[in-house]
Amino acid sequence: INRGNNPVFMLDGDEITGALQNRIIATSNIAEPNSTHRISVICAEENRWDEIGGFKTGHCSYPGLRAMLTKSRQTRADIQKAIWREIQRKMTITKTRSATSSMHDIFENLAEEINRYIEDFQSLNHHTIGLIGTTGNRILGCDIFQNPKIYQKCEKKLVRSYALDAIEYLHKGNGQPNVEKFLTATLAALNKRKSRRKTQHITIKGDGLLGQAFVYQDNFVHVSAFPL
Secondary structure (H helix, E strand, C coil): CECCCCCEEECCCEEEECCCCCEEECCCEEECCCECCCCCEEECECCCCCCCCCCEEEEECCHHHHHHHHHHHHCCCCHHHHHHHHHHHHHHHHCCCCCCCEHHHHHHHCHHHHHHHHCCCCCCCCCCCEEEEEECCEEEEEEEECCHHHHHHHHHHHHHHHHHHHHHHCCCCCCCCCHHHHHHHHHHHHHHCHHHCCCCEEEEEECCEEEEEEEECCEEEEEEEEEC
């Protein structure tokens, strides 16, 4: 329910904590002013059904988890169970603990290490509209926004999310990832789907990548893409 006079942007993978379980938003959306909306969410905390108060904003899901949300649009597999398994895997690989198998707890347990990635972090310039995350020889994913204002609202949360995946893959693989090729493929895939702008949520598929685009008032507001 948006009781304000301005539209509210919601990022795919963004976490909502509280109530009976923490959840993550499945696709990017905009809630119109003074209106009520239904949004698709996925549980990101397997073992809690105790009420702990109202909802609050949390962390943004790490790229590996967001990639699963994107791929789920192409399959009928049980995405909920897959998300729970992935969170369990992430807990094991990062040697973190959570009584409720919560993604939120992984971020909290690794807060000190994640903070090292955002120390003194600033946008390259005020015209920045997106980022591509890499570690070692691996591309983690990319996020592109309609304008710098929206990007800057999401920047620190996104950097922290990419950092969580970077911690896992930091020492895996040598060489440099082909960032230019990935960006070119993302934009080419997006360009192919311009004719579908009347649809708010668009799946994009390109050379070695899968992503989603959110369209609002005939403009691409947010595009996310992840390697296959």
